[in-house]
Amino acid sequence: xxxxxxxxxxxxxxxxAWAFLLPSLAVFALFIGYPLxxxxxLSTHGNDLFxxxxxxVGMRHYTDLLxxxxxxxxxxxxxxxxxxxxxxxxxxALGLVLLLESRVRGVRWLRSAFALPFAFSVASASVVFSxxxxxAIGVLNGLxxxxxxxxxxxxTDQRYALLSVCAATVWMNLGYNVxxxxxxxGSIPQETVEAARLDGAAGWRLARSITVPLLGPHxxxxxxxxxxxxxxxxxxxxxxxxxxxxxxxxxLVYSVYEKAFAYGSSDFGTASAQAVVLxxxxxxxxxxQFGVLERKVHYA
Numbered sequence: 001x002x003x004x005x006x007x008x009x010x011x012x013x014x015x016x017a018w019a020f021l022l023p024s025l026a027v028f029a030l031f032i033g034y035p036l037x038x039x040x041x042l043s044t045h046g047n048d049l050f051x052x053x054x055x056x057v058g059m060r061h062y063t064d065l066l067x068x069x070x071x072x073x074x075x076x077x078x079x080x081x082x083x084x085x086x087x088x089x090x091x092x093a094l095g096l097v098l099l100l101e102s103r104v105r106g107v108r109w110l111r112s113a114f115a116l117p118f119a120f121s122v123a124s125a126s127v128v129f130s131x132x133x134x135x136a137i138g139v140l141n142g143l144x145x146x147x148x149x150x151x152x153x154x155x156t157d158q159r160y161a162l163l164s165v166c167a168a169t170v171w172m173n174l175g176y177n178v179x180x181x182x183x184x185x186g187s188i189p190q191e192t193v194e195a196a197r198l199d200g201a202a203g204w205r206l207a208r209s210i211t212v213p214l215l216g217p218h219x220x221x222x223x224x225x226x227x228x229x230x231x232x233x234x235x236x237x238x239x240x241x242x243x244x245x246x247x248x249x250x251x252l253v254y255s256v257y258e259k260a261f262a263y264g265s266s267d268f269g270t271a272s273a274q275a276v277v278l279x280x281x282x283x284x285x286x287x288x289q290f291g292v293l294e295r296k297v298h299y300a
Contacts, residue, residue, distance in 0.1 A: 036279075042272035051266030061273035070247070071255075071274075077162065078251040078281070082230040084166040085173070090222045092170065093177030094215070098207050100178075101185055111182065118175025122235035129168040130155070130240055155241050158248040165240055165249050169233060177222055184218035185211065216297040223293065227285050231278065252278045 043061055045053040065071045096114050117125070132139045133154035141151040154164040188211065196210045212219075234253050237243060243250035243258065250258070252274060260271035 039272045039275050042268050043276050045269055047266065047268050049266065051260075051268045053268070057269070061269050062277075064270070065273055065277065073247060074250050074252055074255045075281075077247070077249065078231065078253075080162065081166060081169075081233070081249075081251055082227055082285075084163070085169045085230045085233075086223060086226045088166075089170045089173045089177055089226055090219060093174055093181055093222075094212070094219065096174075096178055097181040097185060098211065100182070101211070111178075114178045115175045115182075117171055117173070118179060120172065120175075122172060123239065125172050126168065126236045126239035129164075129171075129236075133164055133240070156245055158245055161241050161245055161248045165237055168236055168240065169230070172236065173226060173229070177226070180218055180222055181215060184215045188214050213298050217299055220289075220293055220297045224286060224289050227289065228282055231282050231285070252281070 042053055044056060044058055046055050046057050048054050100111055100114070120128075131137075135141060135151050135153050135156065138154070140154065144150070144152065152160060154160050192214070193206070193210060196206055231251075232253055233251065234257065237249055237251060237254050238257075241249040243254045256271045256274045256278070259265055259267045259274065
């Protein structure tokens with residue numbers, strides 16, 4: 001083929017490739033690139049009473065956050081929320097899946113029951129839990145009263161509010177985690193399991209030596225996704241506690257909402273700086289997980 005003809009063909013292939021890529025790039029730029037750039041821009045500018053950016057303030061919003069005790073408390077609460085939801089949510093689902101894989105009566109009904117939370121939206125599940133945690137007519141306090149215990153302010157006491165919201169979040173994520181891990185168990189080659197059984201592996205030994213290692217990619221996926229979802233959780237916090245009591249359940253996402261929109265606030269500069277910090281936290285968590293946990297994952 002003549003050299004000029006090959007060059008025209010390469011140019012045509014590159015043009016066709018860019019033609020296929022342009023719609024995706026346009027959507028990415030419109031819904032991710034522009035909002036991210038706008039957030040960084042707002043975080044370096046002050047704003048007027050209506051929230052419109054005014055003068056350039058550089059890194060002042062970030063330095064104010066680093067010096068703020070309230071922000072430090074919010075950051076600690078966010079990390080606690082992640083720890084108290086990701087670990088129990090993922091490994092609790094793993095325990096349930098291992099239980100469901102054992103040959104017990106009614107296992108099909110149990111699979112459906114444990115997958116049920118996946119069908120609930122965050123709003124509807126939060127409303128259900130608000131009834132459970134209600135200090136006057138709640139189910140939990142009703143059960144406590146049967147044993148002679150006094151009522152507990154599950155959502156109004158600083159000692160219990162964060163734990164209560166975390167428990168609701170774990171339940172909301174349980175169905176999805178169970179479905180993913182059940183699919184992972186179903187993908188394990190049966191000849192591997194049968195070979196382990198012939199070698200005498202059964203019960204906990206089989207789960208520890210075969211099932212759990214081969215579920216490594218699924219567990220790693222759930223840990224990463226659950227961490228990102230926990231850092232972005234908003235609905236259940238807003239419905240159950242609105243960040244209270246006294247900021248006990250105020251996470252970074254909820255603090256962004258309070259600074260930018262709640263109670264007539266329009267401090268978009270501070271809210272945008274917090275949003276950028278949240279992005280850095282998400283990237284840092286993902287980086288650590290990919291750098292540390294992925295090395296321990298066994299890909300069949």
